[in-house]
Amino acid sequence: MELEELTDIFYTSDKKGQVCRVKLNASGFTLQRESTGGRSREQVIDLNDIVGSRCIVVKKDRRGCSMLCTSAMQTDGNRSDSGDDTKRKSNSVTFEHKDASAYLYVFAYILNKKHLRNIIRRERTVLKLRFRSFDTFGDNMREAERWYQTVRAFKGHSLGHSDTDERRILVLLNPKSGSGKAREIFNRQVVPVLNEAEQSYDLHVTKHANYAREFIRVKILDNYSGIVAVGGDGLFFEILNGLLMRADWMEARNIPLGIVPCGSGNGLARSIAHVCGEPYEPKPILGATLTLLSGKSMPMDVVRIQQQNQILYSFLSVGWGLISDIDIESERLRSLGYQRFTIWTLHRLISLRTYRGKVSYLPKESFNMESDTMSLADPLPLKHSRSCNTCLDKLHNGCFQSTDCIETSKYYDVISLQNSINQSLQSRCDSWFSPASCRSTYHSVSESIYHSVADESDAESRLQLSNLSVHLCGPTGSAPTLDEPVPSTWVVEEGEFVMVHAAYQTHLGSDCYFVPQAKFNDGIIYIVIIRSGISRSQLLNFLMGMSSGTHVPITNNEYVKMVPVTAFRIEPYDNEGILTVDGERIEFGPLQAEMLPGVVHVMAPK
Numbered sequence: 001m002e003l004e005e006l007t008d009i010f011y012t013s014d015k016k017g018q019v020c021r022v023k024l025n026a027s028g029f030t031l032q033r034e035s036t037g038g039r040s041r042e043q044v045i046d047l048n049d050i051v052g053s054r055c056i057v058v059k060k061d062r063r064g065c066s067m068l069c070t071s072a073m074q075t076d077g078n079r080s081d082s083g084d085d086t087k088r089k090s091n092s093v094t095f096e097h098k099d100a101s102a103y104l105y106v107f108a109y110i111l112n113k114k115h116l117r118n119i120i121r122r123e124r125t126v127l128k129l130r131f132r133s134f135d136t137f138g139d140n141m142r143e144a145e146r147w148y149q150t151v152r153a154f155k156g157h158s159l160g161h162s163d164t165d166e167r168r169i170l171v172l173l174n175p176k177s178g179s180g181k182a183r184e185i186f187n188r189q190v191v192p193v194l195n196e197a198e199q200s201y202d203l204h205v206t207k208h209a210n211y212a213r214e215f216i217r218v219k220i221l222d223n224y225s226g227i228v229a230v231g232g233d234g235l236f237f238e239i240l241n242g243l244l245m246r247a248d249w250m251e252a253r254n255i256p257l258g259i260v261p262c263g264s265g266n267g268l269a270r271s272i273a274h275v276c277g278e279p280y281e282p283k284p285i286l287g288a289t290l291t292l293l294s295g296k297s298m299p300m301d302v303v304r305i306q307q308q309n310q311i312l313y314s315f316l317s318v319g320w321g322l323i324s325d326i327d328i329e330s331e332r333l334r335s336l337g338y339q340r341f342t343i344w345t346l347h348r349l350i351s352l353r354t355y356r357g358k359v360s361y362l363p364k365e366s367f368n369m370e371s372d373t374m375s376l377a378d379p380l381p382l383k384h385s386r387s388c389n390t391c392l393d394k395l396h397n398g399c400f401q402s403t404d405c406i407e408t409s410k411y412y413d414v415i416s417l418q419n420s421i422n423q424s425l426q427s428r429c430d431s432w433f434s435p436a437s438c439r440s441t442y443h444s445v446s447e448s449i450y451h452s453v454a455d456e457s458d459a460e461s462r463l464q465l466s467n468l469s470v471h472l473c474g475p476t477g478s479a480p481t482l483d484e485p486v487p488s489t490w491v492v493e494e495g496e497f498v499m500v501h502a503a504y505q506t507h508l509g510s511d512c513y514f515v516p517q518a519k520f521n522d523g524i525i526y527i528v529i530i531r532s533g534i535s536r537s538q539l540l541n542f543l544m545g546m547s548s549g550t551h552v553p554i555t556n557n558e559y560v561k562m563v564p565v566t567a568f569r570i571e572p573y574d575n576e577g578i579l580t581v582d583g584e585r586i587e588f589g590p591l592q593a594e595m596l597p598g599v600v601h602v603m604a605p606k
């Protein structure tokens, strides 16, 4: 159905009282201001940059302060399924209006390229439209509602869903990620934007390691349009493994996965932003939150890891030696955040270790480093695999509620555009969401779990059932099993290594640009091998170059090489050492990795 374009004339609230013609259509808002000289200035707010809108009504509280409330006719993004919330909201707008005006607030995050020091970033902009053409508040509010519904319809149309679609996302939050601020970051920085977009979600806070993996493995996912990790790459790794070990992994793998980077490494979030040309610093949380709302996703390669006793699925890296040692041994400095890696790198450089073993790999056929990286891989025909189960702890479900009535002493007349450069804390709280909603959210917490009205018994009963099952499923490829010899097409290298580190994303951490040429779905594992004998200064250059992607020599040399492969095997000769998958330590011993192109989907920025 063709959506109707809306136009109207507003007057700006500044002294000049300019006339502003406002148009809303599939491209977004066009604001055409007419200045005194008869010339007009046009500003466009792209629909892609708009996350949502709200009708606002103004009332006075007992102390005479102005209050901004959302209209009762709109739905709350985080409404509980009991319906109590809706009743409470209806009550909140039954009051006397001295002013018959109704307001529409439109929330947008616009790319600002002219910011100080040439930093490109998104700025929050609120377009405020005041409707007062009619004599009664009811009529003005109906008009504001019409604009609100039209914004929603255009947004829904651009995202490819109808108003009736359930778009709930499942959020898993690791309160121990990074320096332990994930919960605060989520409430202060993510929830306000999700609320602006009326994006509903169920939040589950992890209780221990492997909680997210088991939770996702058994959770009914039918009603979710996405699964989001609020934490580090380790949490995402758990979600990925839970998803691919489900009996219905073939269908479940199509649910887009997202990440809000609250960990210490954050390689995935950085890689997504990099590959999609979105700014990451200085606002990685905002960028990642907008990505959750974009409605866009892209296929992502997954690497299947075989060990003697387990199968794992990896999205980022496999490591043995120096980088893994730094990653894991620096855990004791976790409270320092990303700095922990720098400090431990220096320490390990001074006390350098080497490891004996065998590395075998299957080079990517006729691969040309410069020209071939752009071509996307053909997806493999996927097969099921079987592996062992583990036992589970009890889980609960949860969701949020939020308040929708915010105190304010100031609001803008008629039309105004406000961005976060000139926006005070006061004006941020001026909109319908506020820190108040965060507080009410915290009050609903019981032992770090947010209770869901919808499916309280669902995960628990499924978990009980899952305890009975002995086998898990997941995709397989065509490589030999670990106990079979490698085929003759594989290259075998034996000796003493400083490290073997394989990666399939551009960034291993927010400041570690490990494989500049990597793409999300190129079907390539880039394996970097550093042999014993390398000088400390060469190694220092390598480690220092990792932040700019200049660490690997243009041509492979005796000590350092990078090889594009589709499978590899590591067989350590010693019994001790550190092996990591996606930055998480795994059991030490022989390991085989195989590329499974485009097996899952990750949320991508617009």
Ligand SMILES: Nc1ncnc2c1ncn2[C@@H]1O[C@H](COP(=O)(O)OP(=O)(O)OP(=O)(O)O)[C@@H](O)[C@H]1O
Binding pocket: 174, 175, 176, 177, 178, 179, 205, 206, 207, 208, 209, 210, 211, 230, 231, 232, 233, 234, 235, 236, 238, 262, 263, 264, 265, 266, 267, 583, 584
């Ligand atoms: N509630 C919890 N308590 C303790 N550990 C947890 C909890 N939830 C998850 N974990 C574990 O914490 C580890 C680290 O988590 P996460 O990846 O989120 O943060 P990080 O390690 O700081 O970030 P990154 O992986 O990006 O470096 C993971 O191995 C995960 O299994």
